[in-house]
Amino acid sequence: MxxxxxxxxxxxxxxxxxxxxxxxxxxxxxxxxxxxxxxxxxxxxxxxxxxxxxxxxxxxxxxxxxxxxxxxxxxxxxxxxxxxxxxxxxxxxxxxxxxxxxxxxxxxxxxxxxxxxxxxxxxxxxxxxxxxxxxxxxxxxxxxxxxxxxxxxxxxxxxxxxxxxxxxxxxxxxxxxxxxxxxxxxxxxxxxxxxxxxxxxxxxxxxxxxxAKSPIAIRGTKEMIRYMRDHRVDDGLEYIATWNAAMLQSADLRIAMAAHMSKQAPEFAD
CATH class of the missing domain: 3.90.226.10 (2-enoyl-CoA Hydratase; Chain A, domain 1)
Incomplete structure (x- = not known):
């Protein structure tokens, strides 16, 4: 450092x-x-x-x-x-x-x-x-x-x-x-x-x-909140649809769902 x-x-x-x-x-x-x-x-x-x-x-x-x-x-x-x-x-x-x-x-x-x-x-x-x-x-x-x-x-x-x-x-x-x-x-x-x-x-x-949460999910959530400060709701909905079309393909979604079903703490890659 x-x-x-x-x-x-x-x-x-x-x-x-x-x-x-x-x-x-x-x-x-x-x-x-x-x-x-x-x-x-x-x-x-x-x-x-x-x-x-x-x-x-x-x-x-x-x-x-x-x-x-x-x-x-x-x-x-x-x-x-x-x-x-x-x-x-x-x-x-x-x-x-x-x-x-x-x-x-x-x-x-x-x-x-x-x-x-x-x-x-x-x-x-x-x-x-x-x-x-x-x-x-x-x-x-x-x-x-x-x-x-x-x-x-x-x-x-x-x-x-x-x-x-x-x-x-x-x-x-x-x-x-x-x-x-x-x-x-x-x-x-x-x-x-x-x-x-x-x-x-x-x-x-x-x-x-x-x-401890999915870095991909946190990244998307922060980006959408920032975006909505200066845009209409319709713009924000269009943006999140495009964003998640890619991000929902991340392994994090499968890891989170499996952890939830097995009642285990998920571990996500950086």
Whole structure:
């Protein structure tokens, strides 16, 4: 496994545990973070031995968002020529968006385990995950509004499909803090655990349950869910028909049926 500046990555029992590893900085997202996360999720996507990804943060907090030093670097892109400054800033924003697009487009399910702060850019990140789980001390906020800017790396595009448009607007316009219980109530997180240890144990168990399923079936299920965000029902039905015309020929279907009939746990190839 490669060494990273901003992450620690471990692969065990088909589960890739990707941990943001800057606890002394509340896991703020520095320059290395944005490039390494693309490399890590490209690896997870392409590695057959990875069936599920668990994303967490080292220390007391999941992430306090974008490192302020990185924002200062972005400000340095602004020069006297408005057109050239706008072009440079746009390219930088698209680069940052690509980092979380890599998470969103990963073929494997991505489960976020969130404790402590999940602020600003961290909301963009967890919005790109498939499921989110929190410890009781977790706190969420779309902080960009308090910095005089609109969130620009995914929150405003993905979050309305997770928690609903109205509550998303309230959080985006006010920047107010959301505690874990409210986060569960509005659907931002699926479940709340008492503390960080029980959170990680619970999410790892869920990941293990998913990893035991047919990788072909999981891949198809995630692809269809992603596809339906931007298409009509008729389009989705046509796509799944074409998709399953191939995938139903996989040995996984026969293995699953035989295991069900014999009441045995199935074992699927990577």
């Amino acid at each position: 490669a060494d990273y500046q901003a992450f620690r990555v471990e692969l065990k029992d088909k589960i890739a545990h990707v941990q943001i590893n800057r606890p002394e900085k509340r896991n703020a997202m520095n320059s290395a973070f944005w490039t390494e996360i693309i490399e890590i999720f490209t690896w997870a996507d392409r590695t057959d031995d990875v069936r599920v990804v668990v994303l967490s943060g080292a220390g007391e907090h999941f992430s306090s968002g974008i490192d302020l030093n990185l924002l200062a670097q972005a400000a340095a892109l602004v020069g006297k020529d408005v057109g050239r400054s706008a072009d440079a800033l746009r390219r930088k924003i698209l680069e940052l968006q690509a980092s979380f697009n890599a998470v969103d487009r990963c073929r494997k399910p991505v489960l976020a385990a969130i404790q402590g702060y999940c602020l600003g850019g961290a909301i963009d990140l967890v919005s790109a995950c498939d499921m989110r789980y929190a410890s009781r001390d977790a706190k969420f906020a779309i902080k960009e509004i308090d910095m005089g800017m609109a969130a620009d790396v995914g929150t405003l595009q993905r979050l309305p499909r997770i928690i609903g448009d109205g509550i998303m607007r309230e959080l985006a316009f006010t920047g107010r803090m959301v505690e874990s219980e409210e986060a569960q109530r509005i659907g931002l997180v699926n479940r709340v655990y008492d503390d960080k240890d029980s959170l990680l144990a619970g999410v790892m168990q869920l990941a293990a349950d998913i990893a």
